[in-house]
Amino acid sequence: MTAKGIHIEGLSKRYGEGDTAVLALKNVNMQVAPGEVVGLIGPSGSGKSTLLKCLGAVIDPTAGRMVLGNEVIFDDEWKVRDLRALRRDKIGFVFQAPYLIPFLDVTDNVALLPMLAGVGNDDARKRALELLTALDVQHRAKAMPSQLSGGEQQRVAIARGLVNRPPVILADEPTAPLDSVRAMSVIRILNDMARRFETAVIVVTHDEKIIPTFKRIYHIRDGVTHEEAGEGRSFE
Amino acid sequence: MISLAGRDILHAWGKFIFTGIGLGLLIGVTLTMAGVYRGMVDDGKVLLDNSGANLWVVQKDTLGPYAESSSIPDDLWRSIRTLPGVAEAANVTYLTMQVGRGEKDVRAMVVGIAAGEPGTSGWPPQLVAGRQITRGHYEAVADIATGFRLGDEVKIRRNHYTVVGLTRRMVSSSGDPMVFIPLKDAQEAQFLKDNDAILMQRRRTEANPAFNRPGVPGLLDAVIASQTSNNSVNAVLVRIQSEYSPQEVAEPIRRWKRLTVYDRAQMEEILVGKLIATSAKQIAMFLVILAVVSAAIVAFIIYTLTMDKIREIAVLKLIGTRNRTISGMILQQALVLGVIGFVVGKITATFAAPLFPKYVLLMPIDSILGFFAVMVICVLASVVAIRMALKVDPAEAIGG
Numbered sequence: 001m002t003a004k005g006i007h008i009e010g011l012s013k014r015y016g017e018g019d020t021a022v023l024a025l026k027n028v029n030m031q032v033a034p035g036e037v038v039g040l041i042g043p044s045g046s047g048k049s050t051l052l053k054c055l056g057a058v059i060d061p062t063a064g065r066m067v068l069g070n071e072v073i074f075d076d077e078w079k080v081r082d083l084r085a086l087r088r089d090k091i092g093f094v095f096q097a098p099y100l101i102p103f104l105d106v107t108d109n110v111a112l113l114p115m116l117a118g119v120g121n122d123d124a125r126k127r128a129l130e131l132l133t134a135l136d137v138q139h140r141a142k143a144m145p146s147q148l149s150g151g152e153q154q155r156v157a158i159a160r161g162l163v164n165r166p167p168v169i170l171a172d173e174p175t176a177p178l179d180s181v182r183a184m185s186v187i188r189i190l191n192d193m194a195r196r197f198e199t200a201v202i203v204v205t206h207d208e209k210i211i212p213t214f215k216r217i218y219h220i221r222d223g224v225t226h227e228e229a230g231e232g233r234s235f236e
Numbered sequence: 237m238i239s240l241a242g243r244d245i246l247h248a249w250g251k252f253i254f255t256g257i258g259l260g261l262l263i264g265v266t267l268t269m270a271g272v273y274r275g276m277v278d279d280g281k282v283l284l285d286n287s288g289a290n291l292w293v294v295q296k297d298t299l300g301p302y303a304e305s306s307s308i309p310d311d312l313w314r315s316i317r318t319l320p321g322v323a324e325a326a327n328v329t330y331l332t333m334q335v336g337r338g339e340k341d342v343r344a345m346v347v348g349i350a351a352g353e354p355g356t357s358g359w360p361p362q363l364v365a366g367r368q369i370t371r372g373h374y375e376a377v378a379d380i381a382t383g384f385r386l387g388d389e390v391k392i393r394r395n396h397y398t399v400v401g402l403t404r405r406m407v408s409s410s411g412d413p414m415v416f417i418p419l420k421d422a423q424e425a426q427f428l429k430d431n432d433a434i435l436m437q438r439r440r441t442e443a444n445p446a447f448n449r450p451g452v453p454g455l456l457d458a459v460i461a462s463q464t465s466n467n468s469v470n471a472v473l474v475r476i477q478s479e480y481s482p483q484e485v486a487e488p489i490r491r492w493k494r495l496t497v498y499d500r501a502q503m504e505e506i507l508v509g510k511l512i513a514t515s516a517k518q519i520a521m522f523l524v525i526l527a528v529v530s531a532a533i534v535a536f537i538i539y540t541l542t543m544d545k546i547r548e549i550a551v552l553k554l555i556g557t558r559n560r561t562i563s564g565m566i567l568q569q570a571l572v573l574g575v576i577g578f579v580v581g582k583i584t585a586t587f588a589a590p591l592f593p594k595y596v597l598l599m600p601i602d603s604i605l606g607f608f609a610v611m612v613i614c615v616l617a618s619v620v621a622i623r624m625a626l627k628v629d630p631a632e633a634i635g636g
């Protein structure tokens with residue numbers, strides 16, 4: 001009954017109980033098709049992170065329905081037993097800061113995810129290298145994260161988000177620390193990868209530089225979303 | 237799967253090595269302390285072995301001659317020797333005192349050995365240099381730990397002795413090296429008074445009408461002679477005939493001579509259980525403190541190392557790392573720290589032990605126990621850090 005990508009219907013999230021309760025998401029509806037990159041934009045405190053956390057299965061939504069790929073993961077309650085495995089296999093995360101593991105080299109930072117999923121070290125590294133090549137950082141494969149530039153680190157982080165071929169990528173302010181050239185290159189990479197791996201991508205951002213690149217944008221304010229067509233400007 | 241702990245250690249090896257060395261020095265001190273205790277026990281056993289005795293005959297109801305003072309008449313040994321099962325009985329005196337070496341003095345246990353031949357109970361069983369005492373007076377055999385060399389002069393009280401032989405590891409139960417001298421000399425040394433004291437006593441005796449009776453010639457001289465000579469020894473060392481049991485031989489001595497007799501096991505119990513019991517408790521306290529300090533250090537280091545990685549741990553959890561994997565990483569790091577510490581500690585103790593003035597005996601069993609204790613301490617110390625890591629919320633990686 002569902003297509004691939006992300007489907008969110010009537011999602012709400014309440015923090016706390018009684019007088020101090022905060023309704024951070026109110027009946028949110030959202031669709032992202034495979035291969036599509038949508039923007040999620042809103043002022044501070046509007047509920048962007050809460051939405052990512054619900055989708056990322058690190059907090060429990062209060063009510064609603066979430067479908068990833070063709071699997072109903074939440075329908076007023078979790079439908080998946082192992083949320084850890086869900087995160088590992090179905091969701092790629094890209095953060096504002098790259099948060100690479102400082103004691104692993106670039107290859108192993110990326111290969112760690114397939115390894116955690118039980119893939120053998122050699123195969124995992126091969127997969128990591130493919131992605132690093134796709135993202136044009138293969139020449140730094142043996143480097144430690146501290147030896148990379150900010151843009152290189154962010155590309156490695158994207159490679160890590162993609163390496164398990166998840167149907168969904170959640171990116172939280174992925175371009176914030178980057179200048180406009182690098183920011184554009186990250187957006188281009190996300191679009192390329194989304195198309196190539198049929199991944200649905202949600203990018204939370206404030207970044208004026210990249211907002212015009214989205215074809216569709218969800219605005220969120222006080223926990224309520226409404227959809228808008230974006231400019232879909234070329235980023236090449 | 238790669239070893240996260242191993243990679244982190246390789247990445248921050250300096251921190252691990254330096255902390256490991258610090259911890260290792262502590263562990264080295266701990267192993268050495270255990271060695272000091274073992275050394276004390278061993279000193280006691282060697283003391284008993286070297287005496288060559290099977291039974292120790294001492295003053296009634298005392299724990300002599302090593303743990304308490306004991307005084308028995310020096311002619312008792314003759315009658316003990318005639319009892320069934322006794323192969324040999326020999327007088328012996330022990331007195332711990334300062335003996336003069338040149339301008340300085342050293343603490344030593346002066347052993348008075350009965351006239352006889354090498355192999356007599358109480359005699360040093362082996363020499364590393366020189367010869368045994370052959371003359372009845374003014375010769376000494378000293379342990380090399382006293383610092384004496386062959387031909388040196390030993391000053392004991394007012395008398396000078398020539399060192400004719402040297403021993404090794406002949407020490408008292410408190411680790412003082414021994415100096416062997418003839419029994420007669422030793423008896424004199426134990427009760428020797430200075431000339432003024434002898435004169436004073438003589439005058440007091442003369443002034444006492446009970447001893448100085450005009451009608452009894454010779455009485456005064458006899459009394460004074462008995463006052464100035466000393467006819468006591470501290471113990472009689474008894475060697476038994478092989479077909480007798482120690483108890484069989486000891487029983488008649490207890491009953492007929494009204495003396496206390498200890499066999500080897502009882503003597504060991506006195507030395508280990510009573511004489512060094514307080515020192516052993518002291519050392520046990522140190523061991524407890526050192527264990528607590530080591531645990532605190534490991535806990536603190538592992539805690540800080542984990543604190544520094546909170547962000548990474550949140551990310552690891554977010555991308556689906558199991559709690560078990562994360563706990564394992566912290567635990568392995570604690571254990572590696574423990575292993576480095578133990579190796580450094582063992583090396584330190586091995587090199588430090590011979591430098592101690594008293595005998596330090598590093599027993600393999602203590603090292604093995606120490607190793608397991610270190611591992612247990614490391615496991616316990618990592619609990620705090622593991623609990624903190626398990627509490628880290630993967631949502632933190634996404635942030636506000």
Ligand SMILES: Nc1ncnc2c1ncn2[C@@H]1O[C@H](COP(=O)(O)OP(=O)(O)O)[C@@H](O)[C@H]1O
Nearest residue numbers: 015022024043044045046047048049050051636
């Ligand atoms: N753990 C929490 N407990 C209570 N309230 C929270 C918590 N996290 C976020 N909120 C509230 O939910 C609302 C949405 O927050 P958030 O999703 O972080 O917004 P954004 O990411 O858009 O800045 C805010 O009012 C915030 O105060």
Ligand SMILES: [Mg+2]
Nearest residue numbers: 048049635636
């Ligand atoms: Mg936010």
